[in-house]
Amino acid sequence: MQETPLSPATAFAQWLDRSTVVWNTPDSGRCALEYTPDPAAAREVLPLGPVRGGLPRRLRLRYPHLATFRAFEVPADDLGRLGDALRSPLVATRRDDSGRLLDTTGVQLPGVLDDLFAAATAERLGPTWHEGTPRLAVWAPTARSVTLKLYASSSGTDVRLVRMRRDDRTGVWSVTGRPDWRGCYYTYLVTVYAPSIRAVVTNEVTDPYSLSLSADSVRSQLVDLADPALMPPGWATLGKPPVVRPDQASIYELHVRDFSACDATVPPPLRGTYSAFTVPDSAGMRALRELAADGLTHVQLMPVSDFAATRERRTGSPVPPVELTTLPPDSERQQEWISATQGRDEYDWGYDPLHYTAPEGSYATDPDGHARIKQLRAAVAALNEAGLRVVMDVVYNHTHASGQEPGSVLDRVVPGYYQRLREDGAVCTATGCLDTAPEHQMMAKLVTDSVLTWAEQYKIDGFRFDLMGFHPKADMLALRAELDKLSSVDGAAVLLYGEGWEFGEVAGDARFVQATQHNMAGTGIGTFNDRLRDAVRGGGPLDADPRAQGFGSGLFTAPNGAAVNGSRAEQRARLLRYQELISIGLTGNLVSDTAADAGYNAEPGEAITYVDCHDNQTLFDALAHRLPQDTTLADRVRMQVLSLAVVLLGQGAAFVLAGSDRLRSKSLDRNSYNSGGWFNRLLWNCEDGNGFGAGLPPAADNRAYWDYARPLLSDPALRPDRTAITAAHERFREFLRIRRSSPAFAIGTAAEIRRRITFPARDIPGVITMRIDTTELDPRWRAVIVVFNATPASSSPAIDAPPGARITLHPVIAGSVDPVMHQSAFDSVTRRVTVPARTAAVFVQL
Structure with a gap:
């Protein structure tokens, strides 16, 4: 490693294009960019002069959060030295007239990299094939060298090194291989300056554009997705269910492992895998076919792209002991066992992405190599043959790790580029993880290239964007346009929707115009309607008291006595306000002159209406908290069905958590992303119950609510029997059939709805x-x-x-x-x- 003598831990300077740097340093002394191209060479200096009039208008528009920063100019005569500077340890300095150092900081590079290497957006990255010959390409403009490390197998030591060629115009390193490379495994050796540890390093890293991987994502695999050997029978001629408009869609959110993990009708080796969907007579597939016949149009699979949190090999994973089934329904013991095995089990929701365009290996019967490709394709085909289109839940807004941490991919190839950075150079974490920066053109390209690959090569029919509000609106519109151009599949029929929430460093369009609820009006891209959700359920997902009631949980009409609901007069007023929000939601949550804070869509196809999803408590659990405890089980079923009917009988896409039609419970767990199969059970057999009373939910996210949970979980009157579960399911199916029965429930345009x-x-x-x-x-x-x-x-x-x-x-x-x-x-x-x-x-x- 080669350390720079000036190695600040922060990066307050930002290089925005080839000639402009901003840095809020005091207005005294001489500023410069200093770099060391070679350990034996003297430090090079790029002097910086102040820009008269401040940051140029073109850059103020592109970087509104930097509009008031001090702006400096790189002299035109020095622009020829930028390549060396960007591949070297680089700092911004301020010195007095004698040369004494007054201040120094690291330099953020995404802007200048976007400017200098704009041509890279037209390059094909990752593995591509021409007449049976592979080419590998990786964008690494700040790297000093990139070498391909080619492995004969997924874990063996038979390896050879292959030099890669750099294109100075694009910053892309590439190599053309030989046909016999097919199926080999590979990594890149990237020699680059890593600001996170302030040293030049050589990273062995997988391909950010990986299409296949070894078990646990240690090595990328060189595959051709057009290879017939990677296609299930009939893939080339796969027929699709009929196209539906976005406002006609009804979507069932499903976790791959949940779907079959508890299904005794699936052979044990296939439970929890993609291949479970190919068992036509399983209880789960029979249930999905029934729902499709009633009018369900789509299944949304929770993340199936490669993620980091699970062990991909199933051997040795802890199995819940039989003892758990004998413990009291409000016991702490179940969650103790689950918490102790987290990280060693096979369970996670998958919102910690590692490789965006390779299928997750833990859902394959063999995670080593390309079985995951063929098996995911077979799952898509099976769902299509059952009458259901398939939506992917995609998570491009953050990464699992950054810097030199294990599990960091993007940041070890182009350090400091793919992550959104704060003013001091630290990675933003508003998404709850390590934010990516799709406002940077090569991250935007990665998103678009990845989505197009899933649409074309896996015949995916829609994409649900996790935290879509952290993406620029312009990027989402560009993606929509690219999908519409596809001819190999019906790209125009592919659904696009996501979470349009607004918070964090980007809130208020601080860095770019966001893909948020109000901003997406008129785009045809959907956003989830939390107004109707909260109005039906009551309160909000982060409330300290889970007993806040709503329209579907008895506010004012069946008060539960909790102080959080306020006086009778306050309850009545709130209920009528909730009913207004629900009414607006029933019309597609269209922009309303009388309730501007509620409606925001321009057309009904932009509305995603729901009352529960994987996040927060299931609808049954929310009603368990909110309805008076003495509410009969029969009435709880009625309120569950009524709440779901609000979703199904409104204009816009209807979205339902898998199992809510069967009163699905997670034993009051508010955040079951890592709660294992025990709390996330999806039970197709009504005799097995609905999951309620599986013990107190894990303490990490629920301990503050245990006093509310104990009396509910221990009440046998709240535990549904076969009769209750069957009643809820059959009534749900009836409302699906009603939704399908008439164009009244999908009128199509805002004008006609009004x-x-x-x-x-x-x-x-x-x-x-x-x-x-x-x-x-x-x-x-x-x-x-x-x-x-x-x-x-x-x-x-x-x-x-x-x-x-x-x-x-x-x-x-x-x-x-x-x-x-x-x-x-x-x-x-x-x-x-x-x-x-x-x-x-x-x-x-x-």
């Missing part, structure tokens, strides 16, 4: 009435009327029915398995409908 949907009887606490004019939309009916009665008593709201109107129950409701539903009726004299307690009913006007 013209056709009204909300009579707005002032009844706990009751929402929605009328949809279906004239010339559905030839069978003149209108569809939906009533959500969340109160513990029957309700008879006015529905704006004209004199002489003929109104009857929707055919699916008329044949419902729910006997209470049949009590719903229309009175032609009063022109009102009567809806039983805690019931969502649908009527049609003939």
Whole structure:
């Protein structure tokens, strides 16, 4: 290692383009960039002169958070030396007239790298093939050298080193190989200055564009995704379920391991793997086919790209002891065992990405090599054949590690580039991990190249972007445009949506225009609607008291007595406000002149409506906390179904956590990302229960709530039996069929929604009435009327029915398995409908 004599631990200077540096240093002394191209050579100096008028306008627009920083200019005569400077230990200095050092700091380089190597965005990176011959290319503009280390096998020592050639125009290092390299494993030896340890190092690192890997991601594997040997039977001619518009989509969020880990109808070696989806007669696949027949259109798989937290080899993983099944439902022992085995088990949600474009190996029957490719493709094919399109949950907003840490990939190839940095050069962590910087052009390219690979090579039908608000809006629009151009697959039919939350260093468009809820209006790219979610459930996901009630959990109409809900007057006012938010959500959460803080979409296809997902407590668990504890199990089922009906009967995409139709519980766990298969169980057999009462949830994220949890988990009246689970599931299927039954539930445009949907009887606490004019939309009916009665008593709201109107129950409701539903009726004299307690009913006007 070669250390620079000037090695500050911070990097307050930022080099924004080839001629401009910003640094908020005092206005005295002489500033310069200093670097040492060779240990034996003298230090080189690039003098910096102040820029008159401050940062140029073009750069203020690109870097709004740096608009007031002091700006310096690199002399034009010195621009020819930039290549050496960028590949050397580099610092910014301020010295007095005698040369005495007054101040020094490291230099952030992403801006100048984007400027100098803009041509790299057109390069093909990673492994590519031409007539059977491979080429490997990696972008490493600050590297002094890059060497390919080619291995004959995934773990053997038979290796050879191959020099790679640098293109000075792009900063890309490449090598053309031989056909017999197919299937070999490889890494790169990258010699580069690493600011995190202030030294020149040689890193052995996997390919950021890896397509296949050895077990535990130690080595990349050189594969050709067009190789027929990597395709399951019928892959080339795979038929897709019918295309649906975004507002017609209904999405079921599913974790690969959860899907089959507890399914006794899947052969043991296949449980928890991609291959479980290829077992057509398993309980899980039968359930998915039934839901597809009822109207479910998509399955969203939680992250399946390579992630860091799990052991990919299944041998030796701890198995929950039988003792756990005999412990009390509110015991601390279950979570103690789970917490002790975290990191040694095979379980994680997968939100700690390692390689963005290679399938995760722990879900393959053999994690070593390309079996993961063929098996993920086979899973996609099986889901398509079951009538379901497949969405991938993608996590480009952060990395598992950075700097020289184990598990760091991007930052060991181009240090300081791919991560978003604070003013002092430290990596931003607002995402809860180590933020990436997709505002930098090569990170944006990586995202686009990766998504296009998944869409084309794995025939993925949609992408859910984790923390999409940390991406620039411009990047998401560019990605949408690239998908639309695809011809090998129907790229225009690929869904794009994500979490449009706004927080952290980028909040308020501080660094770029973000892909947040309001900003994405009019783009056709969806965002999740947390307004409706919280209005139905009550409170928010981070509340200190989990008993804050909402529309679907008894606020005002069935108070639970918790002080967090306020006075009766406050509850009533809040409930009516929640009902307004839900009503806006039912119309696609469109921009509203009367509630500008609520609606934000321009068209209904931009709405992702949900009441639960993998994050936070399941809907059943949220209702367990919020409903009065003496609420009967039958009424809990009714409130679960009613809450899900709000999702299914509104305009926009409907999103449901897998198993919520079966009252899925995680035993009140608020954050089960690392809680193992014990708390994350997805049970297809109703005889096995729903997961409630598996013990107190893990202390790390739940200890503060144990006093609320204990009396609930220990109450046998709250534990669903087969009858309750079956009832919830069958009623959910009915609402799926209702959603599919009429274009009334996917009208398509904001203008038509505003013209056709009204909300009579707005002032009844706990009751929402929605009328949809279906004239010339559905030839069978003149209108569809939906009533959500969340109160513990029957309700008879006015529905704006004209004199002489003929109104009857929707055919699916008329044949419902729910006997209470049949009590719903229309009175032609009063022109009102009567809806039983805690019931969502649908009527049609003939």
